[in-house]
Amino acid sequence: MTSYLDYSVGEPIADTRAPEGPVGDRWDRRRFTAKLVNPANRRAHTVIVVGTGLAGGAAGATLAEQGYRVTQFCYQDSPRRAHSIAAQGGINAAKNYRNDGDSVHRLFYDTVKGGDFRARESNVHRLAEVSVQIIDQCVAQGVPFAREYGGLLDTRSFGGVQVSRTFYARGQTGQQLLLGAYQALSRQIAAGAVEMHPRTEMLDLIVIDGRARGIVARDLVTGRISTHFADAVVLATGGYGNVFHLSTNAKNSNATAIWRAHRRGAYFANPCFTQIHPTCIPRSGDHQSKLTLMSESLRNDGRIWVPKAKGDRRPPGEIPQAERDYYLERIYPAFGNLVPRDIASRAAKNVCDEGRGVGPGGQGVYLDFADAIARMGREKVAEKYGNLFEMYERITAEDPYRVPMRIYPAIHYTMGGLWVDYDLRTTIPGLFAIGEANFSDHGANRLGASALMQGLADGYFVLPCTINDYLARQPRDEVDPAHPAVTEAVTRTTGRLDRLLAVDGDRTPESFHRELGQLLWEHCGMARDDAGLRKALERIPALREEFWQRVKVPGTGERLNQQLEKANRIVDHLELAELMCLDALHRTESCGGHFREESRTPEGEAARKDEEFGYVAAWEFTGDGAAPVLHKEDLVFEYVHPTQRSYA
Amino acid sequence: MRLTLRIWRQPGPDADGAMTTYEVDGIAPEMSFLEMLDTLNERLITEGEDPVAFDHDCREGICGACGMVINGRAHGPERTTTCQLHMRHFADGDTVDVEPWRAAAFPVVRDLVVDRSAFDRIIGAGGYVTVPTGSAPEAHATPVPKPAADTAFEHAECIGCGACVAACPNGSAMLFTSAKVVHLNVLPQGAPERESRVLDMVGQMDAEGFGGCTNTGECAVACPKGIPLPSIAAMNREFLRAARKAPR
Amino acid sequence: MRWCRPTVADMALATRAVPRPSTLATLWRSTIGKKTVMAVTGVVMLLFLVAHMLGNLKIFFGAGDYNAYASWLRTIGEPALHHGWFLWIMRVGLVASVAGHVVSAWQLSRRDLAARPTAYVHRRPRASYATRTMRWGGVILALFIVWHILDLTTLTVNPRAEPGHPYENVVADFHNWYADVIYLVAMLALGLHIRHGFRSAAQTLGAVTRRGDRAFRIAGNVLALVLTAGFVAVPVSVMTGVLN
Ligand SMILES: Cc1cc2nc3c(=O)[nH]c(=O)nc-3n(C[C@H](O)[C@H](O)[C@H](O)COP(=O)(O)OP(=O)(O)OC[C@H]3O[C@@H](n4cnc5c(N)ncnc54)[C@H](O)[C@@H]3O)c2cc1C
Ligand code: HEM
Ligand code: HEM
């Protein structure tokens, strides 16, 4: 068995499908050059869509409206429960309703820069263009965005951007947008245009003659393994943040679909680009099963501090001002508590590593509203943050009006994912990836309120257009269900489930997940260094080995078996984690969410190395136990010129 | 903290179920109810028993996946989802009864997991605005008065958890259906399909085998999102209006 | 009972191609429509009862007034209507109301009970006593109405049974302990039925709004109290000797 560290560098890849010309014309051109499928022939084409989040829900509904036959899957009992439902803050769009100088170009610029110059200009520009249509579409569907008294849409500013371009529906924007997509999808399901399979999990991709032609899925209620065939397969299965065990993602979010596709030949891009959110409720003990996000907006008025002395266990109220360290205000006097997500997160980690963290396990810092309450009065604070304070109190039983909140960073979003070209095609013909599942348009760091925008852009507008071109150019042929590739995929899937059930060891699946998560959080979390990553790369295969020897999955595969589902997902987490660490190890620069201790500016901040790493790292799977191959896609910046970020 | 749990165990849809007693120890008050069940399950697995099956996903009160009847109350003693219920609301030594949502329209799948797909079919029958992608007018073309927008939002908050059905003595889905009908019917965008929406959704609701509403009001008390009881009246109003108008 | 069980596909089609059933069919086939029938008939019966109670209270003005009032009832609408016609028209309306109310109640109740096939092991209802006893209260009322008509209209079971002398009949009645029990229980059932029923009807008919909810609850309670007190006053007065 070769070591993962022996990866090799393969052919570079060029994203051939982005048209030439001025960036603002490219999407128009692409749409014009795309071949179309005659509307009368669309019924004869089937498209599989895996996932019903913003990306998948929007895509399924739109493809069905266009006349395609859609077969769609989600692991939840209803498409409406996809993880997108949890998004809180809002969705960006370059509407410029505020007349505050916003434009498509500015949104494009902010996104490329916010992504620390690791995203493609042509994709991001398209995203900014389409953002405008998204709002129109959602409003027409009845999404109840916040409105002003005049009846027009309200917006707010988000994530340190200087314009007010974030549309929102209180703290439940994701829910409202998802319900909009779900309703459109439900209409197509009722009309018979979409065949919906809830509680059904995709477990493998079927590739025939080099083209993605279907999936192997397991009915989670009956345990039945089935195959589904189509002319194209779309993965909209969300991010892989749950590799870390504790994250703000839904408990069952997983990497299975994209990882299995990767194993079948789809390149995996920038797996180490993960985003950590600074304001989450800290864990309260070993029983913790997931983490809850508290909106970033709290940092506008709360002051972050820890005791100056190590191990100071006094209650916060008894620590005098002189013995408190308002560390963000101290280190970043210009931005103070409002530094970007990655910087705030790292600073919190540093003070906790110094032993000055607060709360159980010393994994937390105070977010104190005492000054804000003194300044604005309790009413004003309640008006602005009342619902967040309530949520905090419900979870922690502490009253943030009296005791400072405790917060800690947590894994929140994954910028990496399946590599896709301008048309959202993966490297397997006929396999598309949309939403958080692809290595998205966010480069190395996603701006707040941009994931919802990207998911809906992909699902409503981009994929339904680009998939036409693919389908129109393919010969139409039926898949032979007895094809060896089909049998092989099925046998592999059942074999793996049987193997999991057969181990009958002495450790629960969850215990492995927890251990993996701790390992990754420590070595591939907020700050990464060579030694730590190497250690993780050594430890992960050993843990995988142990998993296959000691895991205990009770019951059978013939009916609802949630432990089997979980164990099966952990298998993929255990594999993906290794690639994440390798990617993080090879990228010796710091950029966006990826911070390498070795690559800092003299002030200790993240230092990019554009010359060396101005590329997308797309990894090719070469077999179990074999080292992957790295393909580089060079990034070219014609419109937004890379600069180093500074917040001191 | 030590608790006695009596949990409904049912191996499958057609199997018989029964309450089964478990003792759990070392429960921390900070745990959520689901984390408490996780703890029990971890132990059951190592002891070679089948863990208790229950639906859950977001674990922050928004996806609507979780839900069980705890001591006779849908989602338990607090007005929130089961995943956001914390063990500090129980006392050491308590006996806690845990049952699935019980309704003919929500057949039990296993243990505490029920099939709520009837809700999806109610939405499919009319809980949408027909607006194919790309056909939408400019968002500001239709201003929406703020009160209407606020009412729509308040009703759109429904997470489809089914607690209303579980709490209703008639297993009625009126609160859920009314939440959706009101959300769309108060908006100008929903106006063109106003009549057909309510007629079709109510028709599907009845066809699914939910009970009728006797205006008991248990649903609104159990609803973790505070969908108000008068929404049902609002839906009735819409229905009667539509029944008068539609045949013409 | 399962009426109309369309599949989802049927529904999707029904919204477009197939013409909708008539307003009446739509109402009678749906739970909301049936409930509307109950609410409307319930309100009709309620109006009758308010008038009936007020009329009953005339008993405190003595036998002459009361008996005159009873015979006046038969002259309402004259000369357009013949003698006693108004009463018959009212009776037809009431019988139709009771029938509609009871049939809907019966059908809906069967459906409601079927919708919760397995009872909760741990039951902790929050609804009021009045709300939980509507069905039994209704049954008591139905039995009472039969008894009451046999007692004071047809006089079949009345101890005095003097046609045209309701005052004497009523007073004679309430000297009987079992009549007192029957009436008091029925009046109590009526009060509870209205306590829940009034607001319930308002909700069914769509009259309740978030602001008006409290007002309907209060009005329902007041109405229940006034009706019960007004009706109970008669037997109690006889029992205590105020009336004789
Ligand atoms: C707490 C939180 C708050 C956020 N707030 C914001 C915000 O304010 N603004 C913003 O822009 N972004 C926000 N984000 C990010 C954003 O919500 C997500 O990036 C986005 O919703 C992802 O959408 P998606 O459609 O790609 O995937 P998801 O919504 O994750 O959907 C995945 C779908 O795939 C299905 N699926 C997965 N695997 C399988 C399988 N193997 N077989 C079958 N089905 C499968 C699932 O059932 C599900 O339907 C937030 C994220 C979190 C965690
Ligand atoms: C004396 C006459 C009666 C009056 C004034 C009356 C009035 C009402 C009213 C106003 C309602 C509320 C309707 C709604 O919810 O929309 C109601 C409900 C009901 N009535 Fe009656 N009713 C009477 C007799 C009966 C009888 C005889 C029965 C019996 C079989 C009955 C059974 C019910 C039932 C089961 C309900 C529904 C319970 C509920 O809404 O919770 N009622 N009644
Ligand atoms: C103590 C209270 C009551 C008294 C003293 C009383 C008295 C009477 C009398 C004297 C009549 C005969 C009137 C006539 O034929 O001229 C009558 C009729 C009637 N009462 Fe009552 N009543 C009482 C309560 C009720 C209640 C609670 C109800 C209904 C639930 C009711 C329903 C009726 C009906 C339906 C008739 C028949 C009307 C007709 O067909 O003529 N009564 N009542």
Ligand code: SF4
């Ligand atoms: S109305 Fe309330 S209780 Fe019913 S499904 Fe919606 S959120 Fe759940």
Ligand code: F3S
């Ligand atoms: S509890 Fe049931 S009876 Fe009606 S008011 Fe709520 S649906």
Ligand code: FES
């Ligand atoms: S798990 Fe999502 S609401 Fe409880």
